[in-house]
Amino acid sequence: MEILTGGVIAVVIIVLILAVLLFGKLRTSMFFTVKTQENVVVERFGKFKKVAKPGLNFKMPLVETTSKPVSLRVQQLEVNIESKTSDNVFVTVPVAVQYVVEEDNVTDAYYKLANSEEQIRSYVFDTVRSALSGLTLDTAFESKDDIAENVERRLSESMRRYGFKIVSTLVTDITPDSKVRDSMNSINAAQRDKVAAQSLAEADKIKRVTQAQAESEAMRLHGEGVAAQRKAIAEGIAEQYSKLQEVGIDRTAEQLLMMTQYFDTMQNVAQEGRSNVLFMPSNPGGLGEMTQEIRNTLFAANASEDAAKTEGLHGANGPQSQKQAVSKAAQSAPTDAQSAVSRARDAFGPSTDNSGSMTDDS
Incomplete structure (x- = not known):
């Protein structure tokens, strides 16, 4: 009896263990959970039954099965494409494609494409x-956005029927071959040097033009x-010449102008000249001619001054007094001129040669 009781207890324990195990297995096969931003496809005997949404879901044990979760998050696929441009330059174009499975088309995304990434990659390459x-190559660099838009448009049209939505397509860079990059860098450096040289040349041109304009303005002034100075001198000589004619002394304006300019030149040489040599007439009679010119000029100048004085006395003494004053000026002019010549000879000093010299015999 005791043996029978012990056997019954053992059987009960085994049954309980089997029941627990069976219930646990049934429980796990009957209930399952789906995470947020995921869907699960439920099949019954291999045939599509439903799409399980996030949360706690029920399925019939031993009859229905669940698929691998289908993510509804935005996914990114990186594709590196090697291609050739129209000018035969090989480039590498990295393209980033962001896509997502549409929640209403989970069934199409799960059943219609065996490998969605490879399908997207093929469309991007093409x-x-x-x-x-x-x-x-240059146009490709400028058209990165256009290339990305073309890829996105074609992918959107092609992948929509498979349950995928293309969020965005980015062409991050266009990388040519290393030798081509070096050549492009050299070209860019040469162009920048050219621009810099042109800028420097333009600046130097502006500087030179400004300097020339300043010099031209200075010369004009x-x-x-x-x-104005020569005009004043000419007016003075004209006035002097008219006074000489009034008193009856014949002296051409040309001679007065020549002697005036000569004296001005000698004065400038003495004040501003850096030379220690004073050039005189080289012919033997040249100094005598110069002395005669000085004598005549001084005589004319004195006569002009005396004539001016007689104008002031004209009202008081009458014509007779004016004639007497002119006669007196004419008598004293040679003496004054001779004194001026002597002073000039003393100032120049005697010389020992004939070329460009002044002798005591002149």
């Missing part, structure tokens, strides 16, 4: 290579000053 074949 689109980018087709676009680059009609572009030069200097010329105006010289012209």
Whole structure:
């Protein structure tokens, strides 16, 4: 009896263990959970039954099965494409494609494509290579956004029927071959050097033009000053010449102008000249001619001054007094001129040669 009781207890324990194990297995096969931003496809005997949404879900044990979770998050696929441009330059174009499974089309995304990434990669390769074949390297750099838009548009049209939505497509860079990059850098450096040289040349041109304009303005102002000075001298000589004619002394304006300029030149040489040599007439009679010119000029100057004085006495003494004053000036002019010549000879001093010298015999 005791043996029978012990056997019954053992059987009960085994049954309980089997029941627990069976219930646990049934429980796990009947209930399952789905995470947020995921869907699960439920099949009954291999045939699509439903799409399980996030949360606690029920399925019939031993009859229905669940698939691997389908993510509804945005996914990114990196694709590096090697292609050739229209000017035969090989480039590498990295393309980033962001896509997502549409929640309403989980069934299409799960059943219609065996490998969605490979399908997207194929479309990207075909689109980018087709676009680059009609572009030069420089144009390709400028058309990165256009290439990305073309890829995105074609992918969107193609992948929509498979339950995928293309969020965005980015062409991050276009990288040519290393030798081509070095050549491009050299070209860019040469262009920058050219621009810098042009800028420096333009600046130097502006500087030179400004300097030339300043010099031209200075010369113009200097010329105006010289012209005004000569005008004043000419007016003085004309006044002197008219006074000489009034008193009856014949002296041409040309001779007066020549002697005046000669004296001005000698004065400038003495004041501003750096030379220690004073050039005189080289012929033997030249100094005598110069002395005679000095004598005549001094005589004319004295006569002009005396004539001016007689004008002031004209009202008080009458014509007779004016004639007497002119006669007196004419008598004293040779003596004054001779004194001026003697002073000039003493100032120049005697010389020992004939070329450019002044002798005591002149």
